[in-house]
Amino acid sequence: MKALILSGMPAAGKTTVATAIAQKAGIPALGGGDILKEMARERGYTVTGEGWWDTNDGIRFLRERESNPDFDKEADRRMIEKIERGSIVVTSYTMPWLSKSGIKCWLDASAGTRAKRMVVRDSMPLEKAARVVALRDKENHDLYLKMYGIDLGADMKPFNIIVDVNTKTQDEIAEDILNEAKRYE
16 A cells, blocks of 8 residues: 555644544554654653644744754655555655655645644633644744745645545545545555
C-alpha cells in the first residue's frame, strides 16, 4: 500500500483521522509533529499531550524553530524515508509538496470548525481557541512560505484527495479517504 499523507491547517483533524485510518487499514500512523516533538525533547523541552503545540512551551518551541530551518529539514528528511517505504499514514504540513511518493490528502476545515475542535480537544474557551487558530495559521503559513515557497492553505496542486471535514465524523472521513485512495494504488 502506498503511504497516505494527510495535510490541513492546524486543528483540522489530521491526527484524529490518521488514527482512524491506521486502525481501519492496519497500518501505523505517524505525524510530522511526532518527529518535531522528538526533536523538542532532544532540546530539553517537556512535551506532553495532543495539545502541546498550543501551550506556552509549544509556542516557544515553534518560535525557536522559526529561527533554525534545520529543524524542519531534518524532520522532513526522516518523514520522506518513512513515506517511501509505504504502508503508513502520515500527517504533515509539508510532505504533500516535498515527497514524490504517497497519496496526498487535504483535510479542508474552516477556522470556526477548527476553533470548535480545539475547545473540545484542549478544554479552552472559544475566543482563545479562535485566537490560537489564527496565530498558528499565520505562523505556519509564513514559516513554510519562507522555507519552501509553500502557500499553505491556498496551493492545492499536490493533492490527490480533498475532503471537506466540516460536517463529517472522523470515521466518515477515514472511509472516504480509504475508498478514494484505492484509485491511486
